[in-house]
Amino acid sequence: MSNRVLNVGIVGGGGGAFIVNPHQKAIFFDGTRRVTCGALHPDPAVAMKEAEAWAYPIKGYKNYDEMLDEEMKKPAGERIDYVLIVTPNFVHFDPAKKALSKGIPVFCEKPLTITLQESDELVKIVNEKKIPFCTAHTYLGHWTSRLSRFIVTSGLIGKVRWVDSYYIQGWLAGRTEDQGVMQAEWRVDPKRAGGSCCGGDIGTHALMQLRYVTGLNIVKLQAFLETFVAGRQLDDHFTVYGELSNGGKALVRASQIAIGHKNDLGIEVNGDIGTLIWKQEDAEKIVIHLPGKPDLVYWRGAVSAHDGFFKDIPVSLLSEPTIPSGHPEGFHDAFARLHRCFEADVRAYQAGTYAGTDGSKYATVEDGRMGIAFIEKALESNKNNHACVEL
Numbered sequence: 001m002s003n004r005v006l007n008v009g010i011v012g013g014g015g016g017a018f019i020v021n022p023h024q025k026a027i028f029f030d031g032t033r034r035v036t037c038g039a040l041h042p043d044p045a046v047a048m049k050e051a052e053a054w055a056y057p058i059k060g061y062k063n064y065d066e067m068l069d070e071e072m073k074k075p076a077g078e079r080i081d082y083v084l085i086v087t088p089n090f091v092h093f094d095p096a097k098k099a100l101s102k103g104i105p106v107f108c109e110k111p112l113t114i115t116l117q118e119s120d121e122l123v124k125i126v127n128e129k130k131i132p133f134c135t136a137h138t139y140l141g142h143w144t145s146r147l148s149r150f151i152v153t154s155g156l157i158g159k160v161r162w163v164d165s166y167y168i169q170g171w172l173a174g175r176t177e178d179q180g181v182m183q184a185e186w187r188v189d190p191k192r193a194g195g196s197c198c199g200g201d202i203g204t205h206a207l208m209q210l211r212y213v214t215g216l217n218i219v220k221l222q223a224f225l226e227t228f229v230a231g232r233q234l235d236d237h238f239t240v241y242g243e244l245s246n247g248g249k250a251l252v253r254a255s256q257i258a259i260g261h262k263n264d265l266g267i268e269v270n271g272d273i274g275t276l277i278w279k280q281e282d283a284e285k286i287v288i289h290l291p292g293k294p295d296l297v298y299w300r301g302a303v304s305a306h307d308g309f310f311k312d313i314p315v316s317l318l319s320e321p322t323i324p325s326g327h328p329e330g331f332h333d334a335f336a337r338l339h340r341c342f343e344a345d346v347r348a349y350q351a352g353t354y355a356g357t358d359g360s361k362y363a364t365v366e367d368g369r370m371g372i373a374f375i376e377k378a379l380e381s382n383k384n385n386h387a388c389v390e391l
């Protein structure tokens, strides 16, 4: 396999944008990927200026149509190898669809789209073209998320009875959208965010964490979408009570009005043998409770098979690059792990050996679609007096 450095083109990310920054650091993390160009802003003049002002030389394009067209005129090896989409939710579908139809792999921010129809369309194209696609559910990239998934799906805490998966923030507790914060302005606008603010923005992360760690789906749900801050059209507090595909029950909850909470995402899984607890603000460790035994605390990297709890630990997990435990990893490392795994799939795709992804390394286009289906069903339940609906 070639060790050529892969070229990434960015859609969005100019002028004080947020999530582009961790992504671009994660792209450079291993020295095997780099950002080479971008269509960084909806205004073509600003887009060009923003590209010139980028911290290192990249080629600016006036818009993403121009970027995709011009890049595809270059020979393979010189053009972009994948596209990163870091625009507000309503500008995910169009650039993703256009890139995929040109055969360019896509790494797209969540929530995947603003309608289920759009998500269905992306799934169809990805499946037809057998092309790599990642939905950027960051927290799957923590090594401890991967270990949590192994612990739960291999039955080490028994049959899953109850899951509490949550993402709690406080940054929209007041009218942040009136204070010149662009990240807040579009998130509370149904045209740009979609049908749900809190649920779409962070409830989808909580859902994905549940699905990833347990391997289960929500099959029925009752939803409560609340708006605490006056004048908002969309929810700023989101609670779903659900039934799991194994018959267990779950709470998927999110809030943006819980003052004091920052990025308080976590999951507790109660099985009939034990309980697993993981929190992204303390992501270096997993706590396991087993009845009648001292609590177990597993630190990232400091695990070994045959210790009385683990019988084995997959080589694929142990061989994922990490730094020695005690030197903390974090958000950037999680993003880097997703880009690293995506890079491997892009290289396989280019070599003609890509056979699809099983969702164990990063969230797929189907996972992104599931997030949108979940939000649409939550909206339906909420509208119908919180009726129980099937997903």
Ligand SMILES: NC(=O)c1ccc[n+]([C@@H]2O[C@H](COP(=O)([O-])OP(=O)(O)OC[C@H]3O[C@@H](n4cnc5c(N)ncnc54)[C@H](O)[C@@H]3O)[C@@H](O)[C@H]2O)c1
Residues within 6 Å of the ligand: 011, 012, 013, 014, 015, 016, 017, 018, 019, 020, 039, 040, 041, 042, 064, 086, 087, 088, 089, 091, 109, 110, 111, 136, 137, 138, 182, 183, 201
């Ligand atoms: N995975 C995560 O942990 C995570 C965290 C935060 C945000 N997000 C997601 O990332 C996306 C961006 O969020 P953000 O907080 O960075 O937003 P932001 O407002 O900070 O940045 C959005 C950027 O997109 C640009 N843009 C808008 N329309 C465009 C167009 N037509 N062409 C080119 N650029 C355009 C804006 O100018 C801006 O630079 C959202 O979908 C959000 O849900 C994900």
